[in-house]
Amino acid sequence: MTNKNKTVVRSMDVLNLFIDHAELTFQEVIEHSGIPKTSVYRMLMSFEEMGFLVKGEDSKYRLGLLFLKFGHLVSSRINIRNIAYPIMQDLHHDVNEAVNLIIKQNDEAIYIEKIDTLQKVRLYTAIGRRSPLYAGACSRVILSFLPDTEIDAYIDSIELKPFGMGSITDKSHLYETIRQARIDGYTVSHSELENHTSAIAAPIFDHKGEVIAGISVAGIEANYQNEKIPMYAEKALEAAKKISNQLGYTD
Structure with a gap:
């Protein structure tokens, strides 16, 4: 030692x-x-x-009070998983697509829960997987609803590296997707983390109105076109709202 x-x-x-x-x-x-x-x-x-x-x-x-802060973080992250799981199950049985739950950890997103038992073609995502906040709908939905100062600081500090054919590698484009997410209330990605896969994600807020997690519906890109996008988005937003409400969030 x-x-x-x-x-x-x-x-x-x-x-x-x-x-x-x-x-x-x-x-x-x-x-x-x-x-x-x-x-x-x-x-x-x-x-x-x-x-x-x-x-x-x-x-x-x-x-000191610092332990209270750490304790609250640990507690909230355990609780969100417990709260979200039955809602994720309902969503999964409704759409037969993978459903992911992520949280922000430093400058990355980490997958803390996934349900894909009914999905015919399994995706690469797994519990514990990390991704940058700019890549993929579920990660970027957290980034999109952070305070402006945090978003600016994050984007200034990173290099946008490609993971799939659709990865965002231009910072102006990234800002555009963030602005659109705030208008729509959700994010969409195609082939960003893995080629030929898509995801639609909605933000989860805590009792203070701060974004703390994201929930996504994900699958093969061919299933996420045209009228399917607003349909999946509505269901993801509904699930996110249920989870947020149980965490004390009010619109």
Whole structure:
């Protein structure tokens, strides 16, 4: 184990003390952890600066609000999967196409649920798969409904690389698709992540009205033409609205 790893492990030992103790003094941390005084002092100072711990007027340390934030993120992402799954099942049985659920993670989208048991031709997408926010309907629907400043910062920072024949590689075109998504309320993709496949996606919002996920209907490109697009879009939007409402979102 490297020195760096030892430091990380010791730091986690200190933080883990607060699982069983609501508050601890500096001396109590030393006694419970068995870590030298100088090391504990440095750790506590760093944790305080980062917001992991707060020191009260009584000189006792307690977990900081940052843990509440992380806890809320974990909770919301687990809950959204539980809430979305039965709605995804209903949508899948209605359209007989793959139904995907994704969330944003840093500057990428990650697939956290997929149902495709009734689909005759299976797609490459899988739970755990990542894609850039600009590529594919389900990823881009999250990007499209982020605040303008976040969208601009993201697009400024990336290089648009092709994945399939229909991948967006021009930033002006990307902005156009975002503007259209905000008008329509949904996104459409053809051969963006995988050739000859299409998807139609709708955004999912939380109780604060912020986009936190996307749900898509996806399949072979030939099935996503002309009148099929508004039909699939309506069903995706309806499913997204049901999930959003259960998360506390109101129009």
